[in-house]
Amino acid sequence: WIILVAFFCLPLKFVDVQAGLISYDGHEVIRTYPADQEQMQMLGKLRENFDFWSEPKIGGPTDIRVGGNRKTMLRNFLKQKGIKYDVYISDLQDRISREREQLKRSNTMDWTSYHSASDINMWLESLAFNYPDIATVYDIGTSTEGRPIRLIHIGIPRTSGPLKQGYWIDGGMHAREWVGPAVATWVINELVTNSDQYQDMLTEIDFYIVPIVNVDGYEYSRTKDRLWRKTRSNHKSRAGCLGVDPNRNFDYFWGGEGTSSDKCSEIYKGPTPFSEPETAAMRDYITKISGKTVNWVTYIALHSYAQMILTPWGYETNLYPEDYAELKQVADEAASALTACYGTHYDVGAAGTILYPAAGASDDWSKGSGYFRLVYTFEVRDTGRYGFLLPADQIIPTAIETWAALKVFGRHMTEKK
Ligand code: ARG
Numbered sequence: 469w470i471i472l473v474a475f476f477c478l479p480l481k482f483v484d485v486q487a488g489l490i491s492y493d494g495h496e497v498i499r500t501y502p503a504d505q506e507q508m509q510m511l512g513k514l515r516e517n518f519d520f521w522s523e524p525k526i527g528g529p530t531d532i533r534v535g536g537n538r539k540t541m542l543r544n545f546l547k548q549k550g551i552k553y554d555v556y557i558s559d560l561q562d563r564i565s566r567e568r569e570q571l572k573r574s575n576t577m578d579w580t581s582y583h584s585a586s587d588i589n590m591w592l593e594s595l596a597f598n599y600p601d602i603a604t605v606y607d608i609g610t611s612t613e614g615r616p617i618r619l620i621h622i623g624i625p626r627t628s629g630p631l632k633q634g635y636w637i638d639g640g641m642h643a644r645e646w647v648g649p650a651v652a653t654w655v656i657n658e659l660v661t662n663s664d665q666y667q668d669m670l671t672e673i674d675f676y677i678v679p680i681v682n683v684d685g686y687e688y689s690r691t692k693d694r695l696w697r698k699t700r701s702n703h704k705s706r707a708g709c710l711g712v713d714p715n716r717n718f719d720y721f722w723g724g725e726g727t728s729s730d731k732c733s734e735i736y737k738g739p740t741p742f743s744e745p746e747t748a749a750m751r752d753y754i755t756k757i758s759g760k761t762v763n764w765v766t767y768i769a770l771h772s773y774a775q776m777i778l779t780p781w782g783y784e785t786n787l788y789p790e791d792y793a794e795l796k797q798v799a800d801e802a803a804s805a806l807t808a809c810y811g812t813h814y815d816v817g818a819a820g821t822i823l824y825p826a827a828g829a830s831d832d833w834s835k836g837s838g839y840f841r842l843v844y845t846f847e848v849r850d851t852g853r854y855g856f857l858l859p860a861d862q863i864i865p866t867a868i869e870t871w872a873a874l875k876v877f878g879r880h881m882t883e884k885k
């Protein structure tokens with residue numbers, strides 16, 4: 469009997485392990501307003517060693533999380549450089565704790581809470597099982613810690629005629645951006661369970677959706693460190709730092725502006741391009757089927773937060789792809805469709821121009837390698853009120869408005885034909 473009690477008590481112990489949770493007591497989010505190019509460049513220099521919640525952009529806001537003695541350091545720096553700032557979030561740990569209380573333990577899928585990677589992966593599998601005619605699940609790789617990187621392929625099969633057009637969507641490249649996977653799974657559910665509403669799109673287009681690219685980081689942000697961004701690979705840093713920024717790890721101007729060789733940096737580019745199993749899996753799958761089972765057209769990366777649709781190029785300022793006019797025009801149309809839902813305002817522009825440049829990102833590789841034509845990074849809700857800690861009751865409205873924008877690209881693809 470005692471053994472039985474001890475057995476049932478075990479799970480409690482596991483909950484206790486959460487004492488190993490990283491605390492952000494005393495940390496705050498400083499909102500800065502770089503006034504011009506020069507101030508933005510100075511902020512950009514801090515990017516390597518501070519935790520930026522949003523990219524430096526002229527006029528701001530650019531949010532930086534800081535704690536301990538670095539708080540005074542940062543304030544002095546900002547004062548010295550004449551960069552305007554205010555304390556935007558002062559009770560960060562409080563907010564993290566409150567969010568944790570709401571994380572409900574359920575293994576049935578819904579969009580009123582954020583779910584674990586294993587719940588999402590199981591749900592994907594059961595969805596494909598229940599809708600075998602239009603949905604198939606593939607594991608395109610295995611993460612550093614051994615988790616499957618799961619993709620769902622959605623479309624009405626075509627037995628003859630030209631290859632179907634490919635529409636790729638990924639979420640969860642950055643671990644703490646939880647709303648990305650939530651929006652991606654919402655879109656998957658919408659396409660699969662309401663497929664009769666999307667016959668035109670699904671006969672012409674095949675969707676390939678990876679809701680959680682950085683699956684180890686995502687789990688780590690749920691269980692250990694809410695603000696984790698990178699992967700969880702070990703590249704033998706002397707200081708013991710783990711992880712690579714997967715959105716600096718793609719092989720297109722890898723190691724350029726807005727990246728770091730410091731293994732402890734939040735924007736560490738990795739030892740080599742595609743050093744991470746997660747980014748390598750994307751590359752391998754995309755290149756493998758290109759021109760064979762699909763003609764890639766659209767690439768979308770779902771990130772948060774900023775409320776922006778970003779086009780290439782992202783690795784340099786004032787640099788535009790030759791079809792920028794088309795990219796911009798379609799994105800403007802998508803942004804208006806999005807705004808029409810709830811009035812949410814979005815900015816549209818080239819990533820490296822409206823934000824501080826960052827090289828080696830998935831969008832630039834998708835465009836630069838020539839695999840995709842319509843390439844965008846979405847920075848979804850919000851603009852910093854909750855930032856990465858976006859309340860779960862905003863998942864559904866965020867998904868609905870994002871889907872309104874994503875459908876515009878779909879329509880553009882089928883009309884252009
Ligand atoms: N916040 C994203 C990141 O830091 C922005 C990426 C935009 N694309 C780019 N090529 N810079 O990864």
Ligand code: ZN
Pocket residue numbers: 641642645771772
């Ligand atoms: Zn991101």
